[in-house]
Amino acid sequence: MEITRRQFHALTAVAPLSAAAASEPPRPKRKDCFLGMHFDLHPSPRDKALGCDVTEEMVEKFLDRVNPDYVQYDYKGHVGYIGYPSEVSTSAPVIKNSLEIWRRVTARRGVSLYIHFSGVIDHRAVAERPEWAVIGADGKPDEQTTSTFSSYVDDRMIPQLEEAIEKYGIDGAWVDGECWGTRPDYGEAAAAAFKAETGIHPPPKSPAEKGWSEWLEFSREAFRKYLKHYIDALHAFRPGFEVASNWMYTTFVPERPELPVDFVSGDFLGNACISQARLESRYLAQIGKPWDLMAWGFQSARRNPVGQIHKPAVQLQQEAAVLLAQGGGFQIYYQPTRAGYLDDRLVGVMARVAGFCRERQELCHQSETVPEIGVLLSRRSLYVNGPRLFGGWGDHLDPARGTVDALVENHFCVDVVPDWRLDEIAGRYRMMVVPDWDDIGGDARDTLVNYARRGGKLLVIGAANAALFEDVLGARLAGQPRNQPAYIPGREVFANLRGLWQDVEASSARVMETRFPAFDATRSGTPAATLASLGKGEVAAFYGPFGSVFAKTHAPEARHAIGRIVRAMISPSVSLDGPPAIEIARRRKGGREVLHLINASGMQIASDYGVIDYVPPAGPIRVSIRTGRRPEQVTLEPGGARLKGNWSKGVWTTTLDRLDIHTMITWT
Numbered sequence: 001m002e003i004t005r006r007q008f009h010a011l012t013a014v015a016p017l018s019a020a021a022a023s024e025p026p027r028p029k030r031k032d033c034f035l036g037m038h039f040d041l042h043p044s045p046r047d048k049a050l051g052c053d054v055t056e057e058m059v060e061k062f063l064d065r066v067n068p069d070y071v072q073y074d075y076k077g078h079v080g081y082i083g084y085p086s087e088v089s090t091s092a093p094v095i096k097n098s099l100e101i102w103r104r105v106t107a108r109r110g111v112s113l114y115i116h117f118s119g120v121i122d123h124r125a126v127a128e129r130p131e132w133a134v135i136g137a138d139g140k141p142d143e144q145t146t147s148t149f150s151s152y153v154d155d156r157m158i159p160q161l162e163e164a165i166e167k168y169g170i171d172g173a174w175v176d177g178e179c180w181g182t183r184p185d186y187g188e189a190a191a192a193a194f195k196a197e198t199g200i201h202p203p204p205k206s207p208a209e210k211g212w213s214e215w216l217e218f219s220r221e222a223f224r225k226y227l228k229h230y231i232d233a234l235h236a237f238r239p240g241f242e243v244a245s246n247w248m249y250t251t252f253v254p255e256r257p258e259l260p261v262d263f264v265s266g267d268f269l270g271n272a273c274i275s276q277a278r279l280e281s282r283y284l285a286q287i288g289k290p291w292d293l294m295a296w297g298f299q300s301a302r303r304n305p306v307g308q309i310h311k312p313a314v315q316l317q318q319e320a321a322v323l324l325a326q327g328g329g330f331q332i333y334y335q336p337t338r339a340g341y342l343d344d345r346l347v348g349v350m351a352r353v354a355g356f357c358r359e360r361q362e363l364c365h366q367s368e369t370v371p372e373i374g375v376l377l378s379r380r381s382l383y384v385n386g387p388r389l390f391g392g393w394g395d396h397l398d399p400a401r402g403t404v405d406a407l408v409e410n411h412f413c414v415d416v417v418p419d420w421r422l423d424e425i426a427g428r429y430r431m432m433v434v435p436d437w438d439d440i441g442g443d444a445r446d447t448l449v450n451y452a453r454r455g456g457k458l459l460v461i462g463a464a465n466a467a468l469f470e471d472v473l474g475a476r477l478a479g480q481p482r483n484q485p486a487y488i489p490g491r492e493v494f495a496n497l498r499g500l501w502q503d504v505e506a507s508s509a510r511v512m513e514t515r516f517p518a519f520d521a522t523r524s525g526t527p528a529a530t531l532a533s534l535g536k537g538e539v540a541a542f543y544g545p546f547g548s549v550f551a552k553t554h555a556p557e558a559r560h561a562i563g564r565i566v567r568a569m570i571s572p573s574v575s576l577d578g579p580p581a582i583e584i585a586r587r588r589k590g591g592r593e594v595l596h597l598i599n600a601s602g603m604q605i606a607s608d609y610g611v612i613d614y615v616p617p618a619g620p621i622r623v624s625i626r627t628g629r630r631p632e633q634v635t636l637e638p639g640g641a642r643l644k645g646n647w648s649k650g651v652w653t654t655t656l657d658r659l660d661i662h663t664m665i666t667w668t
Contacts, residue, residue: 042077080124
């Protein structure tokens with residue numbers, strides 16, 4: 001379709017939004033939002049139909065059926081082209097100004113509107129201004145990544161966002177391509193600043209060179225300064241404007257949230273999303289900021305040869321349940337057609353998932369944990385030994401992910417405890433578990449030893465932690481850790497936990513588990529796990545890898561082994577007679593105790609089975625809960641059906657006939 005410039009401006013002109021503002025209903029701030037939908041397109045010069053099919057009627061119909069608290073709509077993607085007419089930057093070929101339509105309708109309906117905006121990653125910016133590009137260790141400019149030492153943020157990024165605020169009255173920005181996209185910059189400005197700060201020149205290019213850890217932290221601090229700079233500028237330009245930097249202050253950047261981000265968010269995708277969501281939601285529930293996570297509404301083309309495969313509602317409900325049980329918000333990412341159209345079928349899926357979430361909102365959103373088992377998330381290990389400035393960490397996060405999965409499959413109530421909060425909250429937990437991290441540091445070690453001396457139950461995993469805690473384990477380390485086979489006898493077969501193991505000789509400690517060099521339990525057994533008293537508490541050690549192996553195998557006998565160790569140390573407050581696919585979480589909301597039960601049966605795990613449309617129901621399930629006193633009223637939610645049960649010696653017991661995807665037992 002050929003149009004003249006005059007026709008282009010006529011088609012894309014933005015009518016004033018301020019005239020109707022006085023009569024518009026209030027829109028929720030992100031801290032009060034529970035459910036959202038995200039649409040992005042990453043506009044490019046190849047687009048031929050941007051906005052063509054977007055109408056007020058389509059947007060109204062979508063809002064009627066889905067009823068989100070907010071919408072995140074596309075503005076600028078990684079390609080770097082603005083999807084709307086711009087006076088400060090290059091626009092993609094726009095046919096109709098769809099953002100103006102979305103803003104007009106959402107404002108009428110009291111729905112907040114955020115934009116998807118790519119920050120650090122901007123192909124167009126570095127193509128137009130090569131001096132804005134990060135310089136790699138090879139001396140070559142990156143083709144997509146901007147430098148936090150360049151003027152890009154002031155000369156392009158902030159003006160683009162201020163223009164969006166001014167023209168469309170948007171409520172905030174979900175800034176993509178940020179922490180996970182930034183790279184160390186070997187350009188002259190960064191090298192000079194690093195030399196001035198440390199005296200090291202040139203900057204190191206590998207961990208083998210002097211100053212590597214200083215170089216990584218210097219580069220991280222440059223990103224923090226960049227982030228604070230543009231958020232402060234936007235807050236000054238439009239007070240109340242809200243910003244999230246995608247994955248900032250999640251496990252990707254497991255730091256105390258001190259920069260002025262208004263909310264925390266990230267998008268999870270790929271295979272075994274539920275495993276990722278378990279860890280991430282439990283971490284975010286501890287950081288003290290409003291948070292949500294975004295499920296992709298499809299499996300991407302990167303994981304199969306045919307392109308997008310959309311998820312049925314059942315799969316998205318199963319993924320949502322994991323997040324809702326931890327008190328967070330939920331959003332789903334879809335790509336409309338290049339013309340901006342949302343097919344009724346996809347809207348129908350969104351509506352069914354939204355209905356599922358809304359039924360649970362009152363008891364889920366912003367709930368609080370009932371602490372029982374805490375799993376340590378070690379920023380130090382990730383920053384010292386990880387391959388990047390920030391996540392995604394890939395295999396380096398497996399110690400925590402595998403440990404959480406194994407504990408969840410044992411029907412334990414599990415939280416993730418950031419190391420920067422360890423001293424504040426460890427004492428609330430009946431048990432602390434340290435996964436097989438490489439280096440948790442002396443401060444974390446001392447905090448955990450003191451925790452155990454005061455009566456806590458501590459389990460440390462891995463050869464590195466065995467060395468760090470050697471003086472309190474009641475066992476003598478024999479030689480250096482070695483990569484070796486390890487078979488632990490189980491209920492049916494052996495748990496195979498091959499990897500880096502520390503040989504030990506038990507002295508005052510009791511041997512809890514024994515490993516063998518082959519699947520032969522009659523000879524050459526050595527301690528795999530020990531238990532010793534420590535002050536008023538206990539400390540157990542598992543002398544080899546666990547989380548890092550379990551994340552890759554999810555072998556039942558390995559799960560059973562860790563379950564035996566935990567149950568030897570504490571009696572869980574909830575006992576469940578049901579399959580390992582049932583996940584539980586004990587929470588509080590508004591004076592009510594809430595036990596979440598999530599059925600992860602049939603969860604998507606492999607590319608060849610990219611989506612699922614059936615979750616096999618589980619049941620009957622016997623549930624026992626230590627309530628301390630006889631509950632006044634017990635209900636099954638959603639729906640409020642009265643639950644019958646037996647109460648004896650502080651334990652209330654019932655049987656659920658059937659669990660589909662998610663239910664809650666509540667009591668007062």
